[in-house]
Amino acid sequence: MAQVRIRLLGALKERTNGKQEVWVEARSWSEALRALLASYPQLSVAVDDRGRPRPGFLVFVDGVDCRLLDEGAPANEVDLLPVNHGGVEFRFVTWNDVEEAIRRIADKIQASSFKPEVIVGVMRGGIIPGRLLADRLGIEDIGVIEVKLYISAGQRGERPYLRQPLTLSIKDKRVLLVDDVSDSGLTLQFSVQALSLYMPAEIKTATLYIKPWTKYVPDYYAEQVNEWVIFPWETEEFEREYRTHR
CATH class of the missing domain: 3.40.50.2020 (Rossmann fold)
Known part of the structure; x- marks a missing residue:
């Protein structure tokens, strides 16, 4: 397993007691997000049980939109953020x-x-x-x-x-x-x-x-x-x- 840095952007850090950065051990970006969810279940608003972002949130894996990646793709850094950093807005x-x-x-x-x-x-x-x-x-x-x-x-x-x-x-x-x-x-x-x-x-x-x-x-x-x-x-x-x- 590798050390993966997860950065929480926008209002999400309020759900992790102010933490904007979390390190986890994982073999892939989705496994990293599942590990994050295990430690901070309140982030289920942004991440589902498979470790994928829910509608209204984005995940970038080493700068690449996760929607272009297989769930088993490795990662060094994962960014999790709402579509609008101040909150989610839908049309x-x-x-x-x-x-x-x-x-x-x-x-x-x-x-x-x-x-x-x-x-x-x-x-x-x-x-x-x-x-x-x-x-x-x-x-x-x-x-x-x-x-x-x-x-x-x-x-x-x-x-x-x-x-x-x-x-x-x-x-x-x-x-x-x-x-x-x-x-x-x-x-x-x-x-x-x-x-x-x-x-x-x-x-x-x-x-x-x-x-x-x-x-x-x-x-x-x-x-x-x-x-x-x-x-x-x-x-x-x-x-x-x-x-x-x-």
């Missing part, structure tokens, strides 16, 4: 909001010189926006891709791998890659890298929303937001995973 997006965002993105694409031939949605968040954009733009070819960040045992290097490969050909075609939100931006960044292996003619990216701190600004987006966005297709998941643990 509950309606279907009308989604349709308006899709319209705005489609208008931007149609006003540009880019004419996509294929739409690829990033699992899971990009599937529904990708389908709606395809309908709006009159595109028949739709695919999905899922990217994970692989860190081999004993190595600190990072490289993406395809958890679900693309099943349709995009060789020499213009591709629009779609996701719901560009938060850290790492998902889009790695997805573009993975998609480029299929030798498309061109790749452009689109998300419904972006966060001010994203490291990857897509080519097309509808709006910049600060809140944690809850989409209409994930409200039940939100109810299960957050409200019952408040």
Whole structure:
């Protein structure tokens, strides 16, 4: 086992008697968070029993969004923080909001010189926006891709791998890659890298929303937001995973 430093940001330190830094022994980042939860059960508002962040909270493992990592990936440093350091703020997006965002993105694409031939949605968040954009733009070819960040045992290097490969050909075609939100931006960044292996003619990216701190600004987006966005297709998941643990 290795020593893992966990940093608690924002108001979370109030749940650990003012401690902003906790050291635990663990083989992976999720095991480290489970160890943290065992010592501070009051942090169950932010971490579930599997050692994963609950909705409204973020975990960065050595600077990488944990959503891009396998649960068994090793870690030196783990940051746990609410979406907004002063407290969690949510935006509950309606279907009308989604349709308006899709319209705005489609208008931007149609006003540009880019004419996509294929739409690829990033699992899971990009599937529904990708389908709606395809309908709006009159595109028949739709695919999905899922990217994970692989860190081999004993190595600190990072490289993406395809958890679900693309099943349709995009060789020499213009591709629009779609996701719901560009938060850290790492998902889009790695997805573009993975998609480029299929030798498309061109790749452009689109998300419904972006966060001010994203490291990857897509080519097309509808709006910049600060809140944690809850989409209409994930409200039940939100109810299960957050409200019952408040």
